[in-house]
Amino acid sequence: MINVGDFRMIIDKALAWMKNGWEGFNTITQLISPILGSSGIMTREDREECWAEWKEAQTLLRLRRDEFYAAMRAARTGRWRDWLEQNEDLIEMLRAEIDECEDLERNARTEEFAERIRDRIEAKTQKIAGLEERNEELERKIAES
Numbered sequence: 001m002i003n004v005g006d007f008r009m010i011i012d013k014a015l016a017w018m019k020n021g022w023e024g025f026n027t028i029t030q031l032i033s034p035i036l037g038s039s040g041i042m043t044r045e046d047r048e049e050c051w052a053e054w055k056e057a058q059t060l061l062r063l064r065r066d067e068f069y070a071a072m073r074a075a076r077t078g079r080w081r082d083w084l085e086q087n088e089d090l091i092e093m094l095r096a097e098i099d100e101c102e103d104l105e106r107n108a109r110t111e112e113f114a115e116r117i118r119d120r121i122e123a124k125t126q127k128i129a130g131l132e133e134r135n136e137e138l139e140r141k142i143a144e145s
Contacts, residue, residue: 077145084138087131094124094131 042050101121108114 073145077142080138080142080145084135084142087135087138091128091131091135094128098124098128 098121101117101124105114105117105121108117
């Protein structure tokens with residue numbers, strides 16, 4: 001892919017050629033210039049044609065840039081949707097683990113074990129709250145994009 005600096009260099013070189021006519025070209029070009037019937041210096045018609053081509057190229061470049069950014073936005077939104085789905089799967093798994101922990105807590109033989117299980121339930125509940133908050137943020141971003 002050509003970068004903007006390369007474009008500038010190409011434009012500057014082309015501009016120098018247009019101002020000097022066939023002088024800046026190689027020997028073969030200078031030899032056939034009488035056959036071409038021109039000095040190689042840019043005329044008013046040439047400038048108008050170049051300007052029209054330049055405007056067309058700018059329009060095409062703008063369209064390509066817009067397409068590129070649209071694709072980037074779509075990819076970003078796709079990643080957000082994937083994260084949202086992963087978070088939902090994780091929330092579902094954590095809720096199933098909480099259900100298992102609640103069963104363990106009900107059947108605990110000692111209060112110490114029941115307290116450890118309650119701590120696990122609390123940690124999993126906090127994790128779910130964090131994931132749900134993140135999902136709300138992702139949904140907002142998706143809606144805005």
